[in-house]
Amino acid sequence: MISSLRGTVVSATTGSAGVQNAIVEVAGIGYAVAITPEHAMSLRIGAEALIHTALIVREDELSLYGFASRDELEVFDLLRGVTGVGPKSALGVLAAMAPDRIASAVAAEDDAAFRKVSGIGPKTAKLIVVSLAGKLLAFSAPGSPPAGQGGARVEALAALTSLGFPERRAEEALDEVLAGSPGKDVSSLVRLALAALGPAGVR
DSSP: OOOEEEEEEEEEEEOGGGOEEEEEEETTEEEEEEEOHHHHHHOOTTSEEEEEEEEEEOSSOEEEEEESSHHHHHHHHHHHTSTTOOHHHHHHHHHHSOHHHHHHHHHTTOTHHHHTSTTOOHHHHHHHHHHTTTTOGGGOOTTOOOOOSTTHHHHHHHHHHHTTOOHHHHHHHHHHHHHHSTTOOHHHHHHHHHHHHOGGGOO
C-alpha cells in the first residue's frame, strides 16, 4: 500500500473530465497521481511535495489518487464506500467541495450539493447523504449544526422510495424495524429496512 509520496513534482497536466494528473519523482521513480485541480494549482514544478495517497487496485490497472491533507484522503475513502461512487466520482466530489462542506451538506441532508458534481446522479446523491450520516462529524466546521434527530424515519423513507420501493411497503418495513430497534440512525434504518424488504419489494 502506497499511503503517501514525498518527492519532486515533475509535471501536472489536465486529464479527462478536468482531473489533474501530477507526476512526482521519488528516488528516481516517477509516480502518476490523480489530484484535484485546486491541489494541482498549489504544486510547483521542481519543488518538493508531500501527497497523501490511496492506491486503487483494479484487475487491469493500479491507480494512485492524491490529496493535500489526511482529511481529504479519509473523506475520499468514505465516499468510495458508498454504492455507486467510484474513485473518480469521489475525487470529483472533493474537487467541488472541501471536507467540511461535504460534512455540512450531509448533516443538512442537502443531496442537491452532490447532484451538481459530474457523474453523481439523484439516486447516488441521496445514497451519499444516507450512507455518510453521522460519519463526518470529525470534519464539520466549528459551529456547524448537528443533523436533526427527529427526522430519521422521514429521511430513511425518502431514501427507500428513491431506490424504487413503494412508499407503503417502505413505511411498513421501517415501522417493523423501529418496533424492534428504536433509536437507530438513518443509515442503520435503511440497511435494516432493505433486509426486511428484499429484492421483491422493488417496483
